[in-house]
Amino acid sequence: MAVVGRVQKESVGFMRSLKKNMQRLFYSLYSEEITIYERDENGDIVYVEVDGERTPVVIGTQAGYNKPVLFYANISAGKGGAQEAVFGSDVDYTRTISTTDMSCPIDILTRIWIEREPQYNADGTVNADSADYKVAAYPARGLNNIVYAIKKLPKGGT
Numbered sequence: 001m002a003v004v005g006r007v008q009k010e011s012v013g014f015m016r017s018l019k020k021n022m023q024r025l026f027y028s029l030y031s032e033e034i035t036i037y038e039r040d041e042n043g044d045i046v047y048v049e050v051d052g053e054r055t056p057v058v059i060g061t062q063a064g065y066n067k068p069v070l071f072y073a074n075i076s077a078g079k080g081g082a083q084e085a086v087f088g089s090d091v092d093y094t095r096t097i098s099t100t101d102m103s104c105p106i107d108i109l110t111r112i113w114i115e116r117e118p119q120y121n122a123d124g125t126v127n128a129d130s131a132d133y134k135v136a137a138y139p140a141r142g143l144n145n146i147v148y149a150i151k152k153l154p155k156g157g158t
Contacts, residue, residue, distance in 0.1 A: 021074050022072040022073055022074055023072065023073065023074070023075045023114070024070065024071075024072055025070075025071055025072070025073060025075065025097070025112055025113060025114045026068040026069060026070055026071065026112070026113040026117070026118050027068065027069055027071055027106050027110050027111070027112050027113075028065040028066055028067070028068040028069070028110065028111045028112075028113075028118065028126050028128065028131070029065065029066045029069075029105060029106075029107070029109070029110055030063055030064070030065055030066075030107075030109035030110065030111075031064045031065055031066045032064045033061050033062075033063065033064065034061060034062050034063070034064040034125075035058055035060075035061055036058070036059050036060045036061060036062055037056045037057060037058060037059065038056075038057040038058075038059045045057075062128075063109075063128060064125065065111055065125075065126050065128045066126070067126060068113065068118040068126055071099075071104070073097045073098060073099040073101075073104075074097065074098040074099065075095060075096075075097050075098075075114060076095045076096045076097075076098075077095070078094070078095060091136055091137045091149055092136060092151060093136035093137065093149035093150055093151050094133070094136075094150060094151050094152040095133070095150050095152075096147050096148060096149055096150065097112070097147070097148040097150055098145055098146070098147045098148075099145060099146055100144055100145045101146075102141075102144075102145075102146065104146055106135060106139065106146075106148055107135065107138075107139070108135050108137070108138055109135070110134070110135050111126075111128045111131035111133075111134060112131060112132060112133040112134070112135070112150060113130070113131055113132050113133075114132050114133060115132050116130060116131075116132055117130075118130060118131070131153060132152065132153060133150040133151060133152055133153060134150065134151055134153055135148055135149070135150055135151075136149040136150055136151040137149040
């Protein structure tokens with residue numbers, strides 16, 4: 001009977017990776033912290049003089065992300081009871097992504113687009129606030145697959 005259970009579990013993992021079950025998504029990996037400078041009405045960086053040196057006026061920082069990558073994976077319709085055991089009951093997530101690509105680099109800082117296309121800033125960098133989802137927990141890695149808990153972001157990211 002244990003052998004039958006093992007076979008059933010393996011076939012479920014295989015079924016989850018069927019090509020017909022895969023959906024299109026984009027992911028973008030965190031790259032660096034980007035400094036945001038104050039700009040004048042012409043879009044030029046504002047400088048102040050400090051101890052005889054021109055210094056740009058810093059107004060904050062934001063997360064920088066790499067160019068989005070097209071990827072195909074299995075995406076759950078919603079959070080279900082079977083998936084809760086994987087991440088525990090304290091993780092707040094909306095859906096899961098499952099892949100058999102063990103080299104998938106998605107991590108806890110990744111931004112994901114499922115329902116929308118990635119948007120780009122005027123300077124050509126990806127607008128991380130246009131993402132649909134963020135990764136809500138560290139990936140659950142199995143022998144043959146990886147499952148990611150993802151959380152829906154409000155429109156406008158963060």
